[in-house]
Amino acid sequence: MSELLLSVRDLTIAFPCPQNGSRAVVNQIGFDLAAGQSLAIVGESGSGKTMIGKALLGLLPDAATVQRGSACFNGRDLFQNTPAQWRALRGTEIGMVFQEPMVSLNPAFRIGDQLTEGLVCRRGLSRQQARTQAIAMLERVLVRNPRDCMQRFPHEFSGGMRQRIMLAAVMLLKPKLLIADEPTTALDCVVQKEVLDLMLELTVQEGTALIFVSHNLSLVAEYTERVLVMRRGDAVETGPVRQVLSRPAHEYTLKLLDALPKRDPDAVPPLPKPPILEVNNLTVDYESRHGWWGKRMLRAVHATSFSVSPGETLAIVGESGSGKTTLTKAILGLLKPSGGAIRFEGKDLLAASKDEIRAARRRIQMVFQDPYSSLDPRMQVGALVAEGLRLDRSLSAAERRARVRKALDDVQLGGDFSERYIHELSGGQRQRVAIARALVVRPDIIIADEPVSALDVTVQKQVLDILVSLQDAYGFACLLISHDLGVVEQIADRVIVMLRGHVVEEGTRDQVFDAPCHPYTQRLLQAVPELYGNREDGFRVETRKLPPARRDLQYFQPEADGDRARSLVPVATRPEPGGGNPPHRAAVLA
Template sequence: MTNPTILKIDDLSVNVIGSARDQRVVKNLSVEIKAGETVCVVGESGSGKSVTSLSIMGLLPKDGLKATSGSIFVENEDILVASTRRLRELRATRMAMVFQEPMTALNPVEKVGDQIEEVLRVHTRLGKRERRKKVLAMLESVQLPEIDRMYGSYPHQLSGGQRQRIVIAMALILEPRLLIADEPTTALDVTTQKQILALIRDLQKKHNTAVLFITHDFGVVAEIADRIVVMKDGEVVEVGTCADILARPREDYTRMLVSSVPSLIPRKRTAMTSEIVLEVAGLNKTYTEKGFFGRGRSVPAAQDINLTVRRGEIVGIVGESGSGKSTVARCTVRLIDPTSGAIRIQGTDIAQFTGSTLRPMRDRIQIVFQDPYRSLNPRLRVGESIIEGLLNFGTRREQALAMAAELMRVVGLEPDAMRRYPHQFSGGQRQRICIARALALEPDILVADEAVSALDVSVQAQVLALIEEIRVRTGIAVLFITHDLRVAAQICDTIVVMQNGRIVEDGTAESVLVSPKQDYTRALIDAAPGRDWDFQNFRPARHP
């Protein structure tokens, strides 16, 4: 007996409301998913993936987008003709969604147990005691520790992986027939990502759930997909089994997407012998959590960190969430003060500088953050954001604008775009602008803190190529923070592995990733999704 069809989308089109040209963001889309099946939808930003998922959930913004044709059947009910009240009943009972960023999906001022319990309170007649019992059982099924403590915790008191498990528990508490997961593992480190994927797969088998998984990560696709739907500009380009799409893609666009996935096998690089630009020696950072009656506890975030970055070298720091990667990055650029240790830029220890004495050193080291949209002032034209640092350091406005125009060309954008605002650019373009802003002061060191983790694979490949090009052209030293071992393999000369605030292994990218000495490093490599595929050559990987 074949599994029944849970989701059937037929000839769906979604238009922008009020568009002068009747702009369609989804065009004649047709997809089916059966019970127990996982279908991955892949494509670049703007391909229509998330709009499709919001259409299924009946969550399209009423003043922005509208489904103009087609049908969306969840089991035997057409979502597009359902009333608002009926849609509320269907959410969580028949269909549920896990969003990319759990911190924005959860209410920050309510305990997570109460938020999960609200689903039961709205959709069932269970009493208070039964609701709590069911929630605790669900927390246990998503493999959270100390479930009573978890029940009474607020979102900010949990790690990113724990928050994502809470969102999954909320989505699955009523055992919906369809689960939509929209980039649920993008911001997670490889080991947490592996756990979340295994969790979704186990719960799917237990309840025979149909899963629509939206992602730009082909490593994840290789791990979980039964079938793959490739989208571009709102249209389906290609559909096939996981093996067909990864090994035998028919369309040029699909081939481009798959081959853009960086390899886990590092490139061979010559050892760096240039001068040391950045030296971090004996760096420690300890946070103090204040408690009642003035008592608190000390939390060491970074302990005895020693590393060097030479001119023209890219040093990567990898590790799980909470390993101390970003703490080291922020101490290095003096966004936070180290507890002790030295941070030397060409021999000058900036760890000893404060306030007005630190300011003249700010142009020597610059940082690019993970989220380019939050990094740019939405009220300033991007040209003004790029020249802000130059003006602060005394450059004349005319000269600063000329330098900004040249930097826009360096990062692959037209100088005319300086008159536009951040929201008028794609995510990849905004990250290029952030890189241009960081380079404006001609720093000796660039710190990239998860600078490509939120980008789709083709844009990620472009930004990585840009950083490599700038490194070769200018000789800038780069400290590259990432949880993506594939990215580290392709761009880093040296890799530093961190665990629980300490460096546990370091060496050339080749020695660390091909012949790791520590069990922890081997566990990180083994957890990398899709490590059994050589995406660039469309075949299974041949591990050394």
């Protein structure tokens, strides 16, 4: 057993409450953490996970107070620190990687300035020494061209690269304890694995203890040794990860495990129907500056074709920057395609008049990833949902109110929710409002762009169940954009896999998940470990077992091809017995 680094006893954090003076959001929590050991804190949103991390850094909100308890770090009680002692502690002894790196990194300063500032001010290094160490750390976290990275700004990087830079900034000061608060929530599964592997490698090499705050139980099982399960501020279960997750003793832990997305083996695919939306050879180009005066066109989406029928869910998966969202923006008319055709009920939208495009847009609705950004905080929920009906002159005022009430009831937000504001709702409730706003106009197609990526597993399950039940009731087609393969496996009928703007694989859900053709699809499926099992037999963590990649196909590989625009030919590789389903296709070089 390594030397004890952190000992938390009876930690209670409270906020003032008008009714009874104060309300505890963290209630008598205790745990020990040795040097080099890892602990996961798991629970739903609002369970108090982040409050514990902020308390250990002295970053609690002004209204919050530590009512009782102690946190002994390296032999001294953190809660007795003066403001100067807290400043000396942060970064050098306890570091924190936050959920959203774009908020943590200053957009006004270059990456190099932000990485070297702590080394110069806190470690006393010269500018040149700090720069050398920063470049070396960027190389360790696998940032491409680290010297160039030092001169760039945070907005010039993808989410995965920003998270690596944030990890490099924290680990440069070699803290004894690293707190990672949902560090990979918004990242696709491949980048997520890369970031977590790097984080674990760095902590092991430096002997750093790790507190990993997460709601993803499969990641907890893979990357930590011990786990603390929290519910509404209370610790309901704690112990070694394998023991707690394989044979959970508390009903709440079982509830979290049961809420994990899983495929329904008894699900019946929808009956074949004529497609309502057809995309044929669609391409999208962006204009990019080249040097001071020159410009060039960059192809974000290469020739892409697919169709979706009423009542069907088509999932588009791929890493960040693969062209998923660009494709949906082109369908909605928010981006002008460079070529191809988009047919809605047989009519080409690219050749339609403005009135026809407006009419089609009302029948194609969008559910965005972040409802807090897409919903006006100054409007009440009822007004937000009714907004989609403002151009429908066929409805009377009473009919509009009834339609809004029905939409809110459909997403299980009845009662007085119509009079509330967005800041008064939880994340799951906000996402339900976004679904109700899309549903109120009775659309034929709903495009859901990462609808549950920032939600914990239990709320995620509620939102997905609501979406599936509404699709059964109203028969709309759903275009699901996601990097969460568990969500896709749960509700999708067909799947398209995109890589660098190319469709590299297409097939039914069972074909793509059980027998993927393309190496990239296999990489996606094997990037994140999965929890299998049930209450009776227990749960286990496994990496998905897949058949070997086909050796008789030449696959499109952007890394080897320099991402040049090449023509892709879909090749039927495994027709289903009996010919009932469309063939499983993988993209190969012409």
